[in-house]
Amino acid sequence: MKFTDGYWQLRPGVTVLRPGAVESVEPDERSFTVFAPIGKITGRGDTLNRPVVTVRFFSPAPGVVGVTVGHHSGGLPKQPRFALAEDGGHPVQVEVTGLSARLTTGELTVRVALTGPWRVDFLRGDRLVTSSTERSIGVVTDAEGGKYVHDRLALGVGETIYGLGERFGAYVKNGQTVDIWNADGGTASEQAYKNVPFYLSSAGYGVFVDHPEHVSFEVGSEVVSQTQFSVPGQSLTYHVIDGPTPKDVLRRYTALTGRPARVPAWSYGLWLSTSFTTSYDEKTVTEFIDGMAERDLPLSVFHFDCFWMRQFHWVDFIWDPATFPDPEGMLRRLHERGLKVCVWINPYIAQRSYLFEEGRQAGYLVRNPDGSIWQWDKWQAGMALVDFTNPDAARWFADKLKVLLDMGVDCFKTDFGERIPTDVVWHNGADPQRMHNYYSHLYNKTVFELLETERGQGEAVVFARSATAGGQQFPVHWGGDCESTFVAMAESLRGGLSLAASGFGYWSHDIGGFEGTPDPAVFKRWIAFGLLSSHSRLHGSGSYRVPWAYDDEAVEVLRRFTRLKLSLMPYLAAAADEAHREGIPVMRPMVVEFPDDPTAAYLDRQYMLGPDLLVAPVMSADGEVTYYVPAGTWTNLMTGAQITGPGWVSEKHGFDTVPVLARPGSVIPFGSVTDRPDYPWADGVQLRLYAPASGQRTRVRIPSPDGGPGTEFEVHYQDGTATAELVAGVSSGYGCEVTEVAK
Template identity: 35%
Template sequence: MRLDLARLQELHLADLRSVGTAAAGVTERGPFRLEAHAPGIVRLTIGSRTLPDYGLVTASPEPCGVRLTPVPDGLLLAAGPLRATIVAEDFQVTLARNGTTLLGPPKDAHFRRRYRLPRFAATEKGFFLAIDLAEGEPVYGHGEKWSRLDHRGQWLVSWNEDALGVNAEASYKNCPFAWSPRGWGLFVNTPGRVSHGVGFAPLSHRSYALEVEDECLDLFLIAAADPAGILERFTWLTGRPGAVPRWSLGAWLSRAYYRDADEFLGAAAKVRELALPMDVITLDGRAWQDTRTRFAFQWDSRRYPEPRAVLGRAGELGFRVCCWEYPLVSVHNPAFAELAAKGFFLTDERTGDPWLHEWDPAPFGGVLTPLPTSGIIDFTRPEAWAWWRDRHATLFAAGVDVIKSDFGEQVPDSPYCRAWNGDRGPRLHNVYALLYNACVHEARERFLGQGLVFARAGWAGSQRYPVQWGGDPQADWGGLAASIRGMLSWSCSGNPWYATDIGGFYGGPPEPLLFVRWCQAAVFASHMRFHGLGEREPWLFGEEAQNLVRATLELRYSLIPYIERSLALTCATGVPLCRPMPLAFPEAREAHAFDTQYLFGPDLLVAPVLAPDGEVTVWLPDGVWWDWHELERHVGPKRLRLALPPDRFPLFVREGVEIPLAIPVQRTAEWGEGDIPLAAVRRFA
C-alpha cells in the first residue's frame, strides 16, 4: 500500500483564504476554482497545470445559467437543478441536486482530533481528498476490475499493469471515474496514478478517500437522475464510444499462436469445412514476426516469404485478418539505431539514451519465447507518432484488416524516463495506452477508411478507440467469472467494448464443458474471440462441444441486428451494451448482488453459467420476462434457481418487445451492405 495513513491524517490544505464573485480563490497549493462546466457537471480545480493534459476531456464548457450567491463563509453556485457550495472553513465542498445532497465532506469524526480524514490535503506527490459515503452506499466504476462490482470496502489503484491474469486487483485498463446509484459520479482528470480507498476500513469505512499523483487537482463532479444519466454525462465529457464495422461483431478465431502459414490457413479452412460462422482470424505476436527483432512491421521471411498470397487465401476463405503488434522495438532490429538517432524512443534522462525495457522472463519461460530488450516508442513526439502510424500502410495494403495492439503498460514508474513533451514515466504510464491505441486507430482510419483496434490496455477516453479485450484469464471457472466482472466493471466506467479469451488464456487446455459455457457467455459482449495458449479451435474439444459451439455461434450471428441497434444507442448516449444490475435497475437493491448477470442491450437479460453442474440463480426484475429457450412466462421481481443442461443457459426477454433475427450466414459479408436480411422477428407478448 502506497498510502501512509498516519502522514495523511496530519496533512491538511490551508483554509480557503478568499472566495471571489467568480468562485475563484487561492490556497497554499495554488489557485482554486469551482465552476459549472456543463449541465450536470461541476468542475473543481486546485493548483495550475503546466504539464500536458492529453485531451482526456474532449468537451468544451457549455452554458448552463450559473447563479452565484454568497452564503456564510462561502459561496453557493447554482446551475439548473445543481447546487455546489464552497465553505472556507476546512475547505468544504458540497454538491446537491434537486435539494438532495449527493457529495460532501466526510462526517466521521475522531476521538482525539476533529476529523478522521482531511477534506483536502497536500501530499508529497499531489493531493488527497475525502468525501462522505452514506451507510451501505455502493460505488462502481474504476475501469476493469475483477472482483465484486461494488467496490465499497476495497482499495483500488488506477495504474495500468500487465496483470498476467484476472485474479488480483491489478488490471490492464483503468479509469479514475466512479459513481453511485444515488446519483453522483466523479472523474479525476489526470494521467497520473490515483489510489481509491472506497469505504476502505483501514482509512475509514464511512468515506471515499482518493490520493491523486499530479501537479494539480482537476476533479469533475457529476449529478444525474440515475446511473445511465451519469454515464451519459461522463462520455459526453470524455468522448462518446466510436463506431465499429459490422464484420467485427462476428466471431474472431485466434490462438497463441499459429506457427506458420500452413497452420494458419489450415485453421481457416477447417472453420469453413465445419460450417462454423466466423469473420476474423488472428496472427498473434510470434505467428508472423521474428521475435528477436520485433516489432518491425516486417514478416518473418522464413515462414512468410509471400505474405500477400497467404492473406489473399485467407480472404478467399471469407476471413478478415487481424495482426498483432506492440509499441516496442528490439535492440536487435536494424531500424533501432535510426529511430534512436531521431529521438523516437522514450529516453533515460541520466544518459540521453533510449530507455530500454527489460522483460521479466519468468512468465514466458517454458511457454513462450523470451522477449528482447526493447526501446519504447514515444507517442508524445509528433514525428514518432506519424512514423508509427504510416508504417501500417504496407500491412493494410498486403491484406491486414485490423491490428491487435497488445501491451502498452510498459512505461516505467521512474522520474528518469522522459518523453519528448517533457513528461516523465510516472505521469505518462497510464495515458500511454490511450496515445498508442489512438495512433493505431488513426492508421486504420487513414488507410482503410474507418478506425478500429483490438487493444489490451486502456485509460479514460479509450471508448473513443474501439475495441478492447480482457487480458489473460486463467482457464477455469473462476477465470470465466472474473472475466465477466471485468467486462461489466469496464462497462460501468463508460466503455462498452470488450471481448474475453474464450476458454481462458493460460492453465489450459480448458475442459470441454468450460469451453462451451465460456462460448455461450461470450455471445453477450460487444465482441467475441477464441484465444489462449495453445489450441482453442472448437473442433478440438469433441464432437458434442463442437456442435454446441456451432449452435452458440449461430445464435450470435442471428442477434447481430439487435446488437447493431443496441450499439447505435450506446454510441449516441454512452449507456453501455452490457448493463450490470446496478446500472440497469438502480432502484432494485436486491438485484445489485447479482454481479455476473446483466442486460445485453435494453431487452435481453443474461446470466452466464459459472459452474460445471449447470446451476445458476437468476434474479428477474420487476415486470414480465420470457425464457428465450422454453418460452415460459415469468413475473418479477423474483429469483429463479435453475439447473441447466449444456445446451441451455439463462436468457430472458422483456415482454412486449420484438427481437429481429438475421438469416443464417457463415460470415457477415454474405448479408451485403445496408439492412441485414431477417429470417424472423421473435415477439414476446
C-alpha cells in the same frame, strides 16, 4: 493511499493542512474561487505564517461541476492532460450570499458554506447527492517529504460504487483501495490493464479525477463513510457528474471524455486466433479455416498472434519468411474466403529488429535521462519503446502499419502498453508519471486513426488490452490474460462489468481462457458467454482453441451460439449504435439498467446485453446456475420458458442452452442471416414480442451496416395480435409475431 491511523491520528511522519472557515470568495460569471486558511482567523496576526487552501468551482460541461483544490500554485504545468470536450457556452449560474456560494449547471448545484466549518454540498434540486466536509480535504506531506492532495466525498447509507476501470476483484468497490496505475498483472490480481479514474455511484452521480498519473482511491476503506481520492503534488482537480440515473451519468461522462467509435459490422462475427506461443504456418491456418467450414461454423476474422513475425524481432512488421513465404498471396486467399485478417502488434522494438537502429537514429525511441535508449529484455531481447509524444515517431510507426494494410491486413491487435517506465525522458517533455497510464491512449489512438484514414469512418477496429480515461474512443478492448477455469470466467466478467461502468462501450475476452488449456466443460460454457458478448474471440496461450480439439459437442455448441449471435445482429447493432451516440455500453451491469432494484446493486454474475436481454453465464460443469430476475415476466430466448420476477431462479442447463431472457414487453429483432454478421439487417427481419401489454406501441430502430440512416418500425400489440409498420428506411420484407404472452 492512506494517510491516517484510525479516526483521530495521522500515520507517523504525516502532516496535513485542512481548510478552515472561508476567508473570502472571488466569483466571476462562470465560476468562483474560495480561500480558506487553515485554522481560525480572529485578527490580522492570525494571517501570518498561515497556509491557505484555495478551491475553485467551475463547470466544464452541462450537469458537471469541476473542483480544483490547490496549495502552492507556482509549479510548472505538467503534460499530458486528458483531452476533454469542454463546453464553454452552456448556462451556468453563480450566486454568492452571506451564507453560501453556489454554482448551478443543469440540475446540479454545488454549495459552499461561508460560515462555520468547511463544508461543500452537491445537490440535485434540494436533494443532497454527496458532500465534502471539514476533514475531507487534505494537503499532505508524508514522512519522506512527498506532497499529496486529497478530497473525500460522503457515502450514503447503502450507497455502492462501481467502475475505476477493468477490475477483476469485487465488483462493488466499497471497502477497497484502488490504485489507478496500468499493469500487466493478468486477471487474477488487483492490478488492471485499463485503469480509469472515474467511478459511478448508485446514488446517481459520478466522479472523474482529472489526472492521468497515479490516483489512489480509498472507497470507504480509510474513512468508511467516504470515498477518498488522492494525487501526488500540490493540486487536485475532479468533476462531479450528475445523473440522476447511471445512464445519465455515463452519457455526461462520455460526452466529456469521448464516445466509442462505430466499429465495422464484420467485427461482431467470430474471431479465431493462432494463439500466443503455438507453432503455425499457412498450412496450419488453412487447416483451421477448412475445419471451421467443414463443420459449418461461421467465421469472420482470422487473427495471427505474435509469431507471424520472427522470434527476437518483435516488432519489425515483417512476416517470418520461414513460415509465411507468400504473405500477400495468403492474405488474398483468406479474403477470397470472405475473411478479415487481424495481426498482433505491440509498441516495443526489439534490438534485432531493423526498426531499432532506424528509430534510434531518428529520435523515435524513448530515452534515458543521459540520452541513451531505454531498453530491457522482457518479452524480446533489448526491447526499446516507441515515443508516441513525438508526432514524427507516431507517423513513422503508422507508416509501417500502412504497409501491412496495403498488403491486405484489415485490423490490429494492439497488445501491451502497460509496463511503461517512469525513469525516462519523453520527446515533448511530458511528465513520466503522467505518461505511464496515458501512453496506452497515444498508442491506441495512433493505430485507430490510421485505420480510420485508410479504411474509413466506421471501418476501424482494434483489439486493445491497455487503456485509461478516453480510451473508449478506440474500440474494441479485451479482458487480458485469464486462466482457463470457471473462477477466471467469473473474474473476467467482473472486469467487463467494471469497464462498462467506466464508460467503455464494447468488451471482449478469450473464450476458454488464456493460460493453460480449458477442460471441455469450461470451454463449452465459456462459448455461450463469449458469443453473448459484444465481440467474440477464440484465443489462448500454448494451445489451439479450435472446438474439435475438445470434443464433438464443443463443435455443436459453438455452431449454436455463433448462429444465435449472428441472428441477433439487428438487435446488437442497435445497442452498439446507442453506445456510439450516447455512451451507454452494449454489455451493461444490471444496476445500470435497473438502478431502482436494490438487488441489482450487487449482481456480478449476470448482465444485460443491450437494453432487453438478460444473460447469466453458466459457470459450472454440471450446468447449475442461480441468477436474479427483475420484476415482470421474462422469456428465455432459447427455450421459450417464462419466469416471473422479482426473484432468484436456480436452473440446470445443458451445454446448448444458457439463461438469456427477453425483457417483458420487449421487441427483439431477429435477422434473416445466420452465417455472417455483415448483412442487410432490416431485410427479412422478424420482430418478436415478448410478454407484451395490450395497447403497447414500440419503436424499433435497426441501423444500417454501412452507417446509413437505418430502418425504423412501429410495432403495435392489441388483444393478442401484433402488427408492424415500416415508418422509416427500407426493408425487403419483415415479419411480426408474439412469442409469448404474459398470463
